[in-house]
Amino acid sequence: MTTETIHQKFGPAEIGGIGHSVKRAEDDRLIQGAGNYVDDIVLPGMLHMTLLRSPVAHAKIVSIDASAALALDGVVAVLTGEALAGYNLAWMPTLSGDTQAVLATDKVRFQGQEVAAVIAENPYVANDALELIDVEYDALPPLMSPQDALADGAPLIRDDKDGQVDNACYEWEAGDKAATDRAFAQADHVVSLDTHYPRSHPAPLETCGCVADVNPATSHVTVHMTSQAPHAHRTLFAMVTGLPEQNIRIISPDIGGGFGNKVPIYPGYVVATAASLVIGRPVKWIESRTDNLISTGFARDYYMQGELALTSEGRILGLRVNMLSDNGAFYSDAQPTAFRAGLFHIVTGSYDYPAAHVVTKGAYTNKAPGGVAYRCSFRVTEASYLIERLVQTAAYELGIDPAEIRRRNFIQPDQFPYTSPTGFVYDSGDYPAALEMALEMVGYDEVRAEQAAARERGDATQVGIGIASFTEVVGAGKGSEYDIAGLRMFDSAELRVHPTGKAILKLGVRSQGQGHETTFAQIVANELGIPSTDIKVVEGDTDNTPYGLGTYASRSTPVGGAATAVIARKLRDKAAKIAAHLLEAAEDDLEFDAGRFTVRGTPDQSVTIQDVALAAYSNLPDGMEAGLEGVHYYDPPNMTYPFGSYVVVVDLDTETGQWTVRRMVAVDDCGVRINPMIVDGQLHGGLTEGYAMSAMQFITFDEDGNCIGSNFMDYLIPTAWETPRFELGATVTPSPHHPIGAKGVGESATVGSPAAYVNAVIDAVAHLGVRNIDMPVMPSRVWAALQSQAG
């Protein structure tokens, strides 16, 4: 349910500016099945590539014999690591300063690792050929947890790295240890929680893939690829391959969902490009779902030990976190360079206290590489989960109502901008208002009363209420602090108004379903008064768009949207000068509203923006450059901080451990909402992914290193049947530093909701002594928790 009524609509509906729920421009082609996804692309002479993957988690490669595969009719080439090594492409740099094997040479280091590539006339033959490649492995003991990997005497996984003596991957800390130790020394209570945020995977419905097209005559490279960050990818391609950057073109066409899965550069892209270069024909690589789940960027896998220091009134004095992350075989997190654990240090959350100390360590294991993905805002999912679970635990241990303990600790509205103990400057917020709205929507007191009665009776079905009051940090980011592989995290917008008053907007970000073709047009419409339906939005083609860092971590609106507003305002300034010229008036005497410049006091003396647009090409003031266009690269002064309060009510069958969501109330504040309909859609999707993580979703491994969770029978995506119904509420607390006051919202619900769901389930059985159940909270785990309390 959208709360349209509270959102300010700027300007009339016909212009479709900010605040209007404009129907999406991108829908017209998608509802006709006329989208252009990578696998839809067919080029003359195109070949198909498929990758041979390691069946074992850790082994030396003794030999690879591809002769039988090569002999198969229809097979054009087989590439191995050895062949790529000849082009210096067997290894490539990662976005976290490590290296990653493109095709394995010495060893395989995770089950599913890329070992060889078959390029054939069609995918059926390519798959036939895979079975004919004979690889001899010499098995090594696999290390399947970071604890095992860091234990004394553990075999070395990254023996390819000079100077690597163990399986430690990185260390990083934030906050103030001394101040935190003092806070803990003063505490009346210390509450602790050990929890594992399991490995999961963004699993968009479209897998990753590319069509690599190297023109044999010119050696110009065009790669059509599933990319959330085409410009960054182009630069990295140039650096990795040595090919000249001006001759590389990355085209990211329609993408069937990203969620962070399509940010890294995967071996498949590199191999396909190398194959196209070597063979001289386009090469298509579309991974299977198993390829996708077993090898591409997983998410989470953080072991978190948190402690809260509290007074007896439940006031937080300090937070201490020790975190161990499972990074897989290569450290390939896509995150800002300065932060080894992403933005995990937002873990202090929505609460006001002076001291925190966060120590994070990463370990290599024999699993696929990754970690930063799945709508995590650079690890804010992990952080938010920990603090909200800790606060809930504190509520139980101190005997304070979970809503009340939050009220006592919230950063108050008059404290913004607020500097957190780990150095974030929260821009704006009203946490109490969001919580109160959520509690009222759910009827908190009534449900608590119902719960008390059910507990009294000892009913087989119990009720649980879970709260999560999260603060997000998005909009990376200020260039002096945030860069990816050295590329500062500005973003860009290039706007040109045509003589007939229409416009084209080109962006450095790249939607994967978030509706940029609509929402960014609305930003321009808002500033210039050109109807949003007259504005074409282009993204994804590096030859035709300004340089940007792409779309992930909810950064498009905060950074790209800001760039768009700024350039639109610059054009409006120029338009005002042209209008003054047309009206023979002074610029200061003009007013602008809904696309019309009017001489103040004389309403019949006006020109439209369309008049001005034509004049920009046909009737300019002396000395003025023709055209009405410009580009802006926006460097955000700060991050933005969306927030919210979610309340979940569950009914739990204590005999079987099954639980269902009776209510899911989500109050979100993402500042000014450009398109409320689209914002609600983002929230629905995120609340569903949060439900999935809390209820059923994880990738796990057996002790031999076999991946369990490499297909959709084991890695579960909820259907419409079990997905809860959602009730949305909203508050609007604009960002004071953002040109249109917007904050970004794409990941708020995945950040905030898992703790709400899990808190609800724990709450249903807390009276029986249960304090923690790690996700996914499957019926078996609830049952086991109840058994261990009963026994």
Place this chain on the structure above:
Amino acid sequence: MYPAAFDYAAAGTLHEALELLADGDDDTKVLAGGQSLIPLMKLRLAVPAKLIDINGVPGLAGISAPNGHLAIGALARHNDLGQSELIAAENGTMAAAARWIADPLVRNLGTVGGSLAHADPQGDWGSVMLACDAEVIATSRARGERTIAVTDLFVDFFTSALEPDELLIEVRVPRSKSAAGGTYLKLERKVGDYATVGVAVHLEMDGDRIGRAGVALTGVGSKNIKATDAERLLVGEPPGEELFAAAAELAAAAAEPRTDVRGTADFKRSVVRTYVRRGLADAAAQAKSK
């Protein structure tokens, strides 16, 4: 994702199908709904050399009640059984089970015969038919028709008693002569998940006592399990909470669950116990209302 090559023949009649089967070998497989076979072929876990498509064979998809039994053609799709008014009126266990199989799209193509022939311990119909004391009719060119009790049909993990040249053509379920009730309970984490546990219950009354009892279990052994000890305890007794709890204990003891990602063996056994108890109560209530 892409299967290995195979030869293909589509049979237009039952006779043709049996000829093709008889001329085939161990690498010849029947293609009915394909919703179990084709996924295995795409992952190359099954590599048949030849497929015989029987979807064009007429007369194998009916659902009727000719003589004291329900006759369900092997090619009846799961959805056909789910929509059947005859089944809804006649057999609560079957009526309840259809909606638990896979998802709506798979139910449009998957067949009851294919499911039983596949002998997957995760197969829902297997437990339903065990609980209902059903039998199947199989036929071959060499030996003609024979009847196989479902209790003899499941030999082992994905292994049925069908000979390589035999085609399962009909499932026969006895009609209840007196008040009856039944249900199917399944713990799945989402629609389409394999069962953590599935329980089929079928009761027929004899006056105010239980005349026939069927209890069978899905997903807790190398094949579907008929909990005969539980059934024997129930027969001749008046329905009641204590009786059902005791039967549930025996059913739980008959289960052979394995610990996996869906839960420990103890957990699954506990769910068997709970579901059998609840299922019996539900079945008894249905029978009482008739």
Place this chain on the structure above:
Amino acid sequence: MEITVTVNGAEQQADVEPRVLLADFIRTRLGLTGTHIGCDTTSCGVCTVLLDGTPVKSCTMFAVQADGRTITTVEGLRTNGELSAMQKAFKAEHGLQCGFCTPAMMLVGTHLLENNPEPSEDDVRWAISGNLCRCTGYVNIVKAIQAAAGASAGASATANDISGSAAGASATADDMSVSAAESEGASA
């Protein structure tokens, strides 16, 4: 093997290997790329087409099985140059985001309404429980299918704006009075 398949009303003849999957035949041989492929275990449903009017997963059928039968893909929803009510409803109700599951959802929705002209929310959710979506959380897909049926009260207005709220049949809270907290420097 020679097959004849009627696809979106037009007869197509082709010679295919038995192992060619129907989904691949539709996408590659017929060039109808609106039918998508999303998994390898028959789990996701983005490959759904109507086979003689009934929704099936085209990745779990061989093209040779479609010999003599009719197939409707998303490209066949538009008739005489006019989008179907279902297609229009998906746009009106924001029933899609990335669009990858959308053709399948619309086909299943179309089939549902042919058999159940006024489905409840439960009916819709059950009917699409074989089709996954990652973006929308299903909320607006359900609204779209119900809107196409005309079952949704207060169906969306035309043109750009949703004036008022689309009530749908979801169990949602009524409009609550809410506070819009404004901080300094809110933009125009």
